[in-house]
Amino acid sequence: MSSASETVGRAWGHARVSTTDQDALLQFAALRSAGVEEVRIITDHCSGASAERPGLTGLLEQLQPGDVLTVWKLDRLGRSVSHLVSLVDDLGRRGVEFRSLTEALDTTTPGGRLLFHVVAAVAQFERELIVERTRAALAAARAQNRQLGRPSRVNEHQFRLIHQMAEVGTTHAVIAASTGLSKAVVGRVLRGEIASLAHFSRDTDGALPLYEEPSL
Incomplete structure (x- = not known):
């Protein structure tokens, strides 16, 4: 060569x-x-x-x-x-x-x-077909209230705990360590960037342990 x-x-x-x-x-x-x-x-x-x-x-x-x-x-x-x-x-x-x-x-x-x-x-026709089919699939999923995007690793327990800890001012690093997730994922959850978690509720109930801010 x-x-x-x-x-x-x-x-x-x-x-x-x-x-x-x-x-x-x-x-x-x-x-x-x-x-x-x-x-x-x-x-x-x-x-x-x-x-x-x-x-x-x-x-x-x-x-x-x-x-x-x-x-x-x-x-x-x-x-x-x-x-x-x-x-x-x-x-x-x-x-x-x-x-x-x-x-x-x-x-x-x-x-x-x-x-x-x-x-x-x-090639241009193929790209336009892909875009059109994607838009149609998303519209159909929304109309049927189906989950959008790939399933997330974040479960409902982690989802609620992330929001509960964030509300009392806990840092993303501590939240990540407590939930076993990365700081990047914690940030995405709090910003609402993971579409598949939209059906989760932030409300806590007796079935889930609550996080208590440690006293100094």
């Missing part, structure tokens, strides 16, 4: 392998056949979902207008469709072209640019 030196109007390649057991020989061969010199192929060793790709990060920073970035397959570059669209769109604004050999996507050609716009439109 070599570092990306500043070169205008040259072909660059990026390869990614998921584990140390894999190698990039197949990707290298395809990139070289496409006209990318081996010294200009930058490789990352990471999973597809990883956001840490130092090779790609350094390469993207040094690409200049007129350069062409080539990958073997689309999944070698983007973590998701939306991430891929964002990357290629940013390259286009900078005057950098993009090619994916397996999918025959090439923004240097009119057909390739059209295909990319179709992919971008599908």
Whole structure:
């Protein structure tokens, strides 16, 4: 692997392998056949979902207008469709072209640019569908008085004790130690930021022990 030196109007390649057991020989061969010199192929060793790709990060920073970035397959570059669209769109604004050999996507050609716009439109449509479905599910849950959000580890006893101790001026650190929760969780409970606890009552009754402020 070599570092990306500043070169205008040259072909660059990026390869990614998921584990140390894999190698990039197949990707290298395809990139070289496409006209990318081996010294200009930058490789990352990471999973597809990883956001840490130092090779790609350094390469993207040094690409200049007129350069062409080539990958073997689309999944070698983007973590998701939306991430891929964002990357290629940013390259286009900078005057950098993009090619994916397996999918025959090439923004240097009119057909390739059209295909990319179709992919971008599908990604946007998918995002809007997810937002719409999420809003509909939340509205239905509220209408049926169902619990929203993931279940909290905080039980009703802890919930009441947190509020009781806070009312007498007990610090978050002491409340956390007394309830076995973190100070961050205690703060979220007191601010009402945990939706799944909304059905709990702050009122204490005989079934729950009351907290008494220690006398000095």
